[in-house]
Amino acid sequence: QAPAATPVEIQFWHGLPQPLGGQLEQIVAGFNASQARYKVVPSFRGTYPETMVAAIAAFRANSAPHIVQMFEVGTGTMMSAGRAVKPLHELLAEAGVTIDFNDYLPAVRGYYQAADGRQMSMPFNSSTAVMFWNKDHFKRAGLDPAVAPKTWDEVAEAARKLKAAGIACPLTSSWPGWIQVEQVSALHNIPLATLGNGFDGLGATLQVNNPLLVRHMNNLIEWQKAGLFRYGGRDSTADALFPAGECSMALVSSGARSRITREARFEWGTAMLPYYRDVAGAPRNSIIGGASFWALNRGTQGARAVEEWKGVAEFYRYISQPEIDAKWHMETGYVPVRRASYEVARAAGFYDRNPGSDVPIEQLLRGGETTANTRGIRLGGYVEIRNIIQEEMEKAFQGQQNGKQAMDAIVQRGNAVLRNFERANRG
Numbered sequence: 001q002a003p004a005a006t007p008v009e010i011q012f013w014h015g016l017p018q019p020l021g022g023q024l025e026q027i028v029a030g031f032n033a034s035q036a037r038y039k040v041v042p043s044f045r046g047t048y049p050e051t052m053v054a055a056i057a058a059f060r061a062n063s064a065p066h067i068v069q070m071f072e073v074g075t076g077t078m079m080s081a082g083r084a085v086k087p088l089h090e091l092l093a094e095a096g097v098t099i100d101f102n103d104y105l106p107a108v109r110g111y112y113q114a115a116d117g118r119q120m121s122m123p124f125n126s127s128t129a130v131m132f133w134n135k136d137h138f139k140r141a142g143l144d145p146a147v148a149p150k151t152w153d154e155v156a157e158a159a160r161k162l163k164a165a166g167i168a169c170p171l172t173s174s175w176p177g178w179i180q181v182e183q184v185s186a187l188h189n190i191p192l193a194t195l196g197n198g199f200d201g202l203g204a205t206l207q208v209n210n211p212l213l214v215r216h217m218n219n220l221i222e223w224q225k226a227g228l229f230r231y232g233g234r235d236s237t238a239d240a241l242f243p244a245g246e247c248s249m250a251l252v253s254s255g256a257r258s259r260i261t262r263e264a265r266f267e268w269g270t271a272m273l274p275y276y277r278d279v280a281g282a283p284r285n286s287i288i289g290g291a292s293f294w295a296l297n298r299g300t301q302g303a304r305a306v307e308e309w310k311g312v313a314e315f316y317r318y319i320s321q322p323e324i325d326a327k328w329h330m331e332t333g334y335v336p337v338r339r340a341s342y343e344v345a346r347a348a349g350f351y352d353r354n355p356g357s358d359v360p361i362e363q364l365l366r367g368g369e370t371t372a373n374t375r376g377i378r379l380g381g382y383v384e385i386r387n388i389i390q391e392e393m394e395k396a397f398q399g400q401q402n403g404k405q406a407m408d409a410i411v412q413r414g415n416a417v418l419r420n421f422e423r424a425n426r427g
């Protein structure tokens with residue numbers, strides 16, 4: 001088939017800042033160079049939440065991009081978005097493109113499947129949260145630089161020594177909702193919400209005012225007062241603190257490795273997230289984060305040309321190749337989303353050359369089968385709930401409320417969001 005004189009343009013909005021955004025755009029450039037029929041045009045639209053808001057506004061204005069990169073938090077909302085979304089299974093079937101989803105990690109594949117098991121969005125940059133530690137700081141504080149603290153007790157003890165050694169920020173965290181609420185729940189096999197964290201229906205209610213999360217929030221408040229923990233802001237704002245050498249221990253996305261590798265001027269290591277030793281059955285697997293790609297209709301008027309959807313499907317076929325996925329994983333710290341990609345990285349000696357780079361994968365796979373509490377989150381309106389979590393945590397860190405009050409407020413305000421979403425989307 002002769003290539004079209006002018007390639008069909010596919011608009012692709014993403015939410016990754018540098019250096020990750022540039023690395024993603026290189027993958028797009030690879031696709032464009034691999035064929036002449038389609039041209040994917042990437043465009044950075046701000047943070048994940050900003051990209052989501054922009055895509056919804058564009059759909060309303062009949063100018064949505066063909067593909068939007070949506071963080072996992074938006075999944076529940078997108079699943080209910082009806083005609084705005086072109087479901088992945090439909091897109092691929094119509095384009096005659098086959099992708100072997102059986103080879104994808106169940107934790108990744110399942111996150112983006114409808115209740116009937118059909119794939120709704122295209123997995124790509126999946127992460128999980130891990131702890132990076134600054135070995136130079138550990139040495140300065142008389143701690144063994146080769147060993148990261150495993151439990152929250154050990155983290156607090158190390159933080160006290162780091163502080164005593166004059167370090168201003170022993171511990172910080174990005175993504176307060178994802179890492180200090182959702183991951184803590186999964187690691188201890190405790191439900192974040194009823195109905196299997198929302199996977200089993202729209203009627204779920206939040207359960208974060210449980211003794212474990214209240215205890216954890218009170219610890220964070222106390223550690224912050226004592227100068228052991230620094231609240232680093234909403235979403236990924238705290239990502240800058242670790243590579244700059246300010247904080248000794250940072251709980252962040254595994255994808256932060258991209259920036260740390262480039263910017264950190266000190267020795268560092270990667271460890272699993274801390275857990276509470278006295279909780280029976282802990283630690284379990286962590287949950288994924290990151291984003292997937294959603295194909296969107298242009299708006300309420302005018303259908304997309306068949307050729308445009310074909311271009312989207314061909315782009316997905318390209319990024320599903322284990323070599324491409326493995327390259328992305330090795331360059332960024334996002335996890336391989338396919339078993340075959342993991343093998344590509346292993347065969348290339350990547351894990352031997354880069355100790356700790358398999359920690360996120362090991363942590364995702366820990367404990368065998370996932371449970372209803374460790375499979376992920378599927379709540380509509382969850383982007384708004386994440387903001388509520390951040391607001392209530394901030395009030396607590398400002399001394400306006402204790403851990404119990406913060407978690408109660410999250411439940412009360414979050415449930416109102418869930419009920420609104422349920423009313424708008426049921427039936």
Ligand SMILES: O=P(O)(O)OC[C@H](O)CO
Pocket residue numbers: 071072073125126127128175178236253254255288289290291
């Ligand atoms: O920084 P990312 O891409 O790993 O995303 C982290 C969180 O999952 C966002 O909700």
